[in-house]
Amino acid sequence: TKKSDSWSTVKASSSNSAERVLSYWCFSPGFGMKQLLDQQVRCIILTSGTLAPLKPLISELAIPINVRLENPHIVKESQVFVKVISHGPDGQLLNSNFENRNNPNYIMSLGRTILSFTRVVPDGLLVFFPSYPILSKCQEVWQVNGIWSSISNIKPIYVEPQRKDNFNSIMSEFYSKISDVTSRGACFLAVCRGKVSEGLDFADMNG
Numbered sequence: 001t002k003k004s005d006s007w008s009t010v011k012a013s014s015s016n017s018a019e020r021v022l023s024y025w026c027f028s029p030g031f032g033m034k035q036l037l038d039q040q041v042r043c044i045i046l047t048s049g050t051l052a053p054l055k056p057l058i059s060e061l062a063i064p065i066n067v068r069l070e071n072p073h074i075v076k077e078s079q080v081f082v083k084v085i086s087h088g089p090d091g092q093l094l095n096s097n098f099e100n101r102n103n104p105n106y107i108m109s110l111g112r113t114i115l116s117f118t119r120v121v122p123d124g125l126l127v128f129f130p131s132y133p134i135l136s137k138c139q140e141v142w143q144v145n146g147i148w149s150s151i152s153n154i155k156p157i158y159v160e161p162q163r164k165d166n167f168n169s170i171m172s173e174f175y176s177k178i179s180d181v182t183s184r185g186a187c188f189l190a191v192c193r194g195k196v197s198e199g200l201d202f203a204d205m206n207g
């Protein structure tokens with residue numbers, strides 16, 4: 001039998017003794033790039049929308065990069081508005097640090113803030129949480145105190161699942177609700193560095 005947690009593997013023998021195997025992972029991209037060069041590869045093209053800044057990236061690749069092209073962003077500055085909201089509508093400080101994230105007053109104020117946004121933001125409203133446990137905690141509190149239903153009455157709420165099996169169906173439901181001309185859009189609760197934040201494009205009405 002073998003039990004693995006990605007970092008180490010324990011092999012159990014018939015004598016009930018355990019042999020622990022440590023796995024070493026190479027996180028240096030330069031090692032892989034050097035292997036390509038050693039195979040006499042004539043041309044390597046790296047392209048992505050998230051490679052910038054190029055200088056530290058090239059230093060990590062540890063291979064000569066002779067041709068570099070960095071294009072301006074497709075989104076104009078006039079299309080972006082960044083705002084930090086420090087307090088909720090009730091004056092409560094909106095701070096999700098470790099000491100405050102379980103504060104019921106903070107959780108309620110955060111819910112009221114999102115409720116306020118559902119009234120003014122058209123179509124798709126995206127809300128990203130630092131982690132799944134914080135998202136689940138807020139969902140639980142808001143459902144008990146009625147904030148969840150108040151938001152749902154304006155925009156149906158969809159939550160990013162931790163499992164992959166129903167992820168596509170939830171995304172399809174969200175997109176369908178956005179395109180429904182009889183609705184006021186939808187609200188999607190997701191997690192930073194999760195499947196929604198890293199791999200999907202919420203263009204136009206979707207976000």
